[in-house]
Amino acid sequence: MLRLTRGTEVEVLSKKAVDCVLGAWVGAEVISTSLHTCTVRYGGGRDGIVEETVLRTAVRPLPPPLEGATNFTPGDFVECCHSFTWRTAKILKAVSDNIFLVQLHGDLNVGYVVHKSVLRVRQRWTSNRWYVLGKKSAFMCECAKENNPSPMKKDIGLDDDEDSESSSESSDGSSSIGEAGHESDDRSRY
The missing domain is CATH 2.30.30 (SH3 type barrels.)
Incomplete structure (x- = not known):
């Protein structure tokens, strides 16, 4: 499970932050946690500062920047x-x-x-790893190996004392970098 402590910066999938049934990822700060939920604070939108309690599965670390991944084309x-x-x-x-x-x-x-x-670039946090999603797919259910030719180079860690897993390649050929301790799977969120 992702280690969340007070003050940790994360992204949370919120339906409160937008007028959209699908929700949106919003940068937030962890206020408190329990076994299955997390209370976060975010602000800047139309409602000012908002505190929201969400399931831990709707929380992920901040995605890493992907350098050189800005060659967007129509249909992406x-x-x-x-x-x-x-x-x-x-x-x-x-x-x-x-x-x-x-x-x-x-x-x-x-x-x-x-x-x-x-x-x-859209990325998915699941099973302690970031996956780059296919540019031509609207859904988050599959990792796209054709759009992820090389492993992500940045290790994602929220706590200095946690051991990070090394880069690996999954059975579908997509590459990822992992962090120990997170079991979130957000594949059905969009």
Whole structure:
């Protein structure tokens, strides 16, 4: 189980933070924990500072940045920072090298023109590891080996005293980096 202590910075899948049934990932700070839940605080959105209690399975460490992974093309599924949250979005059109027209998952008739600095590659935290998700799949149920040719190079650790597992390759060929102690699986969240 992911070690969560007061003050730890995490991302939480919140339905409270957005008007979207699917929810969105929002950066948060851990306030308190119990065996199955975690109370977090986040702010900056339309409701100001919010405290929310969520299941531990809806909490993940902050995703690592993926250097050089900004060659987005129409049809790609990414995460887009919108209203202080990260939501799955589809790139509809490249307006220029740095500007894209995107459609947020769940917002069928609305498009947003955004700078590539508010886009990131989708990643999934499951079984103590980060997986890069396929750029052409809207769902988080499969790790895409064709879009993850090399292991992620950054070790993810929230606690200095925890031992990290080494880089490994799973049976489906996708590469990952792990951290001991987390059993979250968020594959059905989007």
